[in-house]
Amino acid sequence: xxxxxxxxxxNLISLVMLVILKVVLAKDMPKVLVWGPGLHSRIVLPVRxxxxxxxxxxxENVTQSLGEKAFEVTLDQPNGNRVRAWRQVLDRNDGxxxxxxxxxxxxxxxxxxxxxxxxxxxxxxxxxxxxxxHEKCYCPIKSTKNWLKELxxxxxxxxxxxxxxxxxxxxxxxxxxxxxxxxxxxxxHSLCHYxxxxxxxxxxxxxxxxxxxxxxxxxxxxxxxxVKLPDVEFFVNLGDWPLVKKGKKADLLPIFSWCGSDDxxxxxxxxxDITEATLEMMGRISLDIFSTQANSDxxxxxxxxxxxxxxxxxxxxRLDLVMMSRKNPDLIxxxxxxxxxxxxxxxxxxxxxxxxxxxDFFKYKYQINIDGTVAAYRLPYLLAGxxxxxxxxxxxxxxxxxxxxxDVHYVSFKRDLSNLLEKIRWAKENDEEVKNIAKNANNFVRxxxxxxxxxxxxxxxxxxxxxxLKFKPKLEDGFELVQQPTGIDSNCDCKRKDKKKKDEL
Numbered sequence: 001x002x003x004x005x006x007x008x009x010x011n012l013i014s015l016v017m018l019v020i021l022k023v024v025l026a027k028d029m030p031k032v033l034v035w036g037p038g039l040h041s042r043i044v045l046p047v048r049x050x051x052x053x054x055x056x057x058x059x060e061n062v063t064q065s066l067g068e069k070a071f072e073v074t075l076d077q078p079n080g081n082r083v084r085a086w087r088q089v090l091d092r093n094d095g096x097x098x099x100x101x102x103x104x105x106x107x108x109x110x111x112x113x114x115x116x117x118x119x120x121x122x123x124x125x126x127x128x129x130x131x132x133x134h135e136k137c138y139c140p141i142k143s144t145k146n147w148l149k150e151l152x153x154x155x156x157x158x159x160x161x162x163x164x165x166x167x168x169x170x171x172x173x174x175x176x177x178x179x180x181x182x183x184x185x186x187x188x189h190s191l192c193h194y195x196x197x198x199x200x201x202x203x204x205x206x207x208x209x210x211x212x213x214x215x216x217x218x219x220x221x222x223x224x225x226x227v228k229l230p231d232v233e234f235f236v237n238l239g240d241w242p243l244v245k246k247g248k249k250a251d252l253l254p255i256f257s258w259c260g261s262d263d264x265x266x267x268x269x270x271x272x273d274i275t276e277a278t279l280e281m282m283g284r285i286s287l288d289i290f291s292t293q294a295n296s297d298x299x300x301x302x303x304x305x306x307x308x309x310x311x312x313x314x315x316x317x318r319l320d321l322v323m324m325s326r327k328n329p330d331l332i333x334x335x336x337x338x339x340x341x342x343x344x345x346x347x348x349x350x351x352x353x354x355x356x357x358x359x360d361f362f363k364y365k366y367q368i369n370i371d372g373t374v375a376a377y378r379l380p381y382l383l384a385g386x387x388x389x390x391x392x393x394x395x396x397x398x399x400x401x402x403x404x405x406x407d408v409h410y411v412s413f414k415r416d417l418s419n420l421l422e423k424i425r426w427a428k429e430n431d432e433e434v435k436n437i438a439k440n441a442n443n444f445v446r447x448x449x450x451x452x453x454x455x456x457x458x459x460x461x462x463x464x465x466x467x468x469l470k471f472k473p474k475l476e477d478g479f480e481l482v483q484q485p486t487g488i489d490s491n492c493d494c495k496r497k498d499k500k501k502k503d504e505l
Contacts, residue, residue: 030066031055034114034122037452038099041110041128042150044226045451046135047281049100049290052114052122062095072115073099075107083107086282090294093386098290102282106134106491136485137492140199140228144463147227153456159399160461163260163267164468170254171470172233179235179253180206183243190238191255192216195473196462199228202479205238212238215272217482218279223458225484232466233473240373242266254465259374262395269461270399270454273377278451287358289384289449293442296362296385300435307390307424308364309334310355313342314372317392320417321370322349331424333364362387365434366424369410371396383409384445388438390423399457400448409441 036050037043052071054062068091075083084104091097099114110132114124133139141147176193183189183206190207194216201220205213216236223229237243237257242264244253257266277288313319313336325334326349335353344352358381361367367382368390375396382389389410406412411427411434413420427434 029116029119029121030062030070031057031059032114032122034124034126036099037151038101039112039126039128040150041130041132042141043452044133044135044137044139045455046222046279046283047100047102047451048132049098049451052097052099054095054097064095065091065093066095067091070116071097071099071121072113072118073101074113074115075101076111076113077107078109078111081107083110088282090290092293093297093299098294100282100290103132103134106137107132108491131491131493133492135222136225137494138225138484139492139494140224140226142228144227144230144459148456148459148463151452151456153452153460157399157457157460159260159268159397159402160457160464162402163265164464166252166265167254167468169470170465170468172473173471175235175253179255182253183207183237183255189243192236192238193233193479194220194236195233195475195479196220196224196229197231197473197475199224201482202475203482204479207238210238212272215276219275219458221482221484222279223455223462226455227459229459229462230466231472232462232469234465237266242374254468256461258377258398260397260399261374267461267465268397268399270457271377274380274398274449275454278454281451287381289380289445289451292359292381292384293445295359296387297359298363300365300386300438303365303387304333304363305365305428306330307332307334307366307368307420308361308387309368309370310337310353310361311370311372311376312336312338312340313349314340315370316342317370317415317417318372319349321368321420324417324420326350328421331421332368334368361385366390366411366427368392368420375401380445380449383441384449386438386442388427388434389441390420390427392417403448404444408437409444411437 033053033055034050037045038048038050054066056062071089073087073089075085075087077083085101087101089097089099108131110128112126112128114121179191183191190210191205192210192213193204195202201224203213235255237255240259242257242259242261243255244265246263246265252265255266256269258269258271260266260268277285281288281290309321311318319342321334322336325332336349337353337355339352362385365387367385367387369376369379369382370392371394375394375398379391379398390413391410393412393415404410411423413423
């Protein structure tokens with residue numbers, strides 16, 4: 001005969017079992033670090049993001065993935081209303097994860113829940129107090145200094161400081177006359193003269209092919225929605241080649257360009273390519289710094305040990321590489337996907353091949369980077385991937401190139417490709433060293449080329465450049481207002497204030 005357990009004992013047994021279950025679950029729960037700008041409501045970016053790093057019980061970083069679907073991230077509000085946002089958790093396959101979400105409207109008092117097996121981890125739920133604004137809300141912080149501080153932007157950027165050190169002061173009335181005279185010939189150059197006055201953007205274009213102004217318009221509009229820029233005016237080169245050749249000091253002009261070179265004085269800013277990838281992330285563009293980090297399989301040991309390249313014929317060395325590949329198919333796989341500049345010759349260069357997904361590049365262990373018309377703007381994404389980059393020696397550079405070190409972040413080879421085969425053979429014999437170079441490149445991208453870094457560089461550049469202007473810009477005839485988008489979100493009420501109530505939005 002079974003003796004019934006008293007009711008109070010049943011409750012006690014249930015409580016003990018619950019405690020035991022919690023202890024068991026706690027042992028199975030991973031320890032994590034969680035950080036990033038997406039956890040702060042005042043930081044507005046087109047796509048909000050933060051990072052998760054899994055650690056062991058000793059606080060050391062775990063280097064193995066817990067699985068693509070290890071973490072679930074949800075968003076909610078206290079009022080229970082649905083949060084309209086597209087979310088992604090990207091597995092970098094090294095124990096770290098990128099969480100990103102693109103919001104479709106603004107929300108108040110947003111909560112971010114990070115779950116593992118249905119249980120909160122870290123300090124989840126993370127509370128974003130006040131309004132979390134949609135990217136298209138015009139709610140600029142009035143203090144550039146405060147904005148830079150909140151995003152934890154670098155105080156100094158090597159390339160920027162070097163570019164601006166050429167100028168003691170800038171008289172834009174003189175610059176304007178000289179720039180228009182030298183660089184406005186239709187069919188040769190394309191310029192855009194910008195004036196930002198009271199945080200409104202005005203521009204005037206010169207030249208025949210000025211369509212690329214859409215890229216600068218887009219990033220400048222996005223920036224001015226977030227922070228009130230100082231009044232500033234400048235010229236942007238809308239072409240590929242740097243314009244201000246080194247020579248007489250009297251010829252020196254402050255022209256902003258996407259690409260610099262050893263024989264020019266242009267002021268370099270982030271390229272239109274990486275800028276658009278930042279603005280349109282999780283939108284119409286699939287290739288960006290984050291997607292590359294999560295889509296560059298297979299593992300190192302499973303990659304094909306050959307150099308890989310695909311592209312068009314925008315430089316002779318690209319043709320030389322294709323011919324080298326045809327003679328050495330065991331070391332290089334290189335083919336043209338289009339020919340615009342040179343005569344087609346299948347006997348020399350082989351057939352034109354179809355373009356493949358950029359993510360499929362990383363099936364190969366060695367990624368070959370060769371200049372196009374100027375610097376090849378795919379380099380940031382190659383550095384972000386899981387292969388090692390072989391970079392051609394080049395006089396051209398983007399805003400971050402001078403922070404990179406040859407044979408630390410990439411394997412260098414001569415401009416004429418004369419030692420490329422030798423370098424690939426060396427890499428095959430020094431696999432562990434080459435793998436470390438790839439890791440160094442990954443770490444560089446993670447620390448310097450995130451979306452916030454692209455915004456930081458632009459705002460810091462405008463701030464420092466504005467201090468060099470001899471006179472404040474004034475609006476003139478012929479300048480067109482670049483309009484902000486309208487009708488995006490009814491919740492753009494801009495009621496946020498900082499703690500001291502000194503920085504009303």
